[in-house]
Amino acid sequence: MSKRVVILGGGTGGTLSANRLRRLCPVGDVEIVVVDQNDAHIYQPGLLFVPFGLAHADEIVRSRADQLHKGIEFRQNPVDHVDTESDSVYLEGGTVLEYDVLVVATGSVLVEEETEGLTGPGWMEKAFTFYDPVGAVALHEALEYFEGGRVVVNVVDMPIKCPVAPLEFCFLADWFFQQQGVRDRVELTYVTPLDGAFTKPVAAAKLAGLLEEKGVALVTEFNTGEVDGSGGRLVSYDGREVGFDLAVVVPLHGGATYVSRSPGLGDELGFVPVDAHSLQSAAKPNVFAIGDAAGVPTSKAGSVTHFEGEVLVENIRRFLAGEPLDGSYDGHANCFIETGFGKALLIDFNYDVEPVSGHFPAAVGLPLLKESRLNHLGKLMFQPLYWHSLLPGHNLPGVGSAMPTRGKDNEQVS
């Protein structure tokens, strides 16, 4: 009898896992069902470019169903909840899907309403986010007509998707306002809850240096309690204020809402706690999670999801065959950081090793932790690779799941 694998979410993790699994397991042995509430697959790294007119929102969205290989069933339906006791997914509308293996790949959602005032007066007029297409487009219009004043880029609290994106936004804003000829009339400030520009010390120092070089002020340990859109100020819980004429806010993130309605599945924020190496749920051995939905101690980023995919699919195959899981995900993440003027940095790290300088993936390769035009081209080249190699589940040449150490200046590694 064939087994059924139900994958909740048709984004990066759900799609590449389904496609890899389809190639690995014969159709007669394993039935694969992907469930998503809509059919819009967004290339999320593209959202960063929309506010600056460097990408259009409709260019970065494709059909979810079209990215899935033949032999994978796609169901467009919201999920009501999961019952891990009976191995069943309850869809809205009453359909029940039983599974042998469940993969939670529904990413994270923005919870703007958790921050006082954020969606109140001034939202989408003076306070924006570029973390969804509607916000990114609205922000593009606001930036085009911005003639000067105080611009703040604010991360409310971690975790967020792509923790480097708000920094990239600052760098690109510096470039954009120079192009517009108004940079001397714009005061740029980056306001973060962290105690530095970034979480990892070596990269944080490098990125703080870049902010300074580009004239972006840095406010740290700012826990945003309120965004007062009409008054134009961010207010922290400890009573500090940062004034703005235009605010770019990265809202709080949580897991998909059905996770909280599913007994035992998620944590306080709706993310699914899994073993950091095998990606198997603590709640039930036939439940796995991948990507932003998974509660593992690394960045919520597409590269993480990509590297997790290889391990996840092999572990599902092993689980279905009754073999022990090999559990080899090392926390590998790899991020291009756009720094403006056609340049970018590249960082590469895992659970144990922080980003350092050197070259990726070996001594001859892209420069790490250093601005270069090559990295910018790498970032641009990644979009077609995403649709045509990564989602279909092909290995990218020279880029494997495990973090490479060749080519790195390892004396910086503590």
Add this chain to the structure above:
Amino acid sequence: MTVVTYAGTAVTVNDEGFFEDPTQWTEAMAPEIARTEDIGELTEPHWQVIKFMRAEYAAKGTGPTVRILGKTSGVSVKELYQLFPKGPAKVAAKIAGIPKPRGCI
């Protein structure tokens, strides 16, 4: 690493003053640590948070972040800042004798 004395007992703390070994902590030390953080008197709500931090650390191996504290401790984030004005997660962790919360990456 530094050795400091709280409630008459020597304990090891790191450069930022967080306990290296949470088992060295006793309730009697909490008021003294609190004074180093400019908190005059530990009230009942302070203790509620401190005990919650200890329990979370015992269960999960790390203290909760402010946002998770606000969702799960029974004390709202606003009240948490009134109790621990310099930052609830960090200061309460220090007073509770557990390492600095790792937070999220």
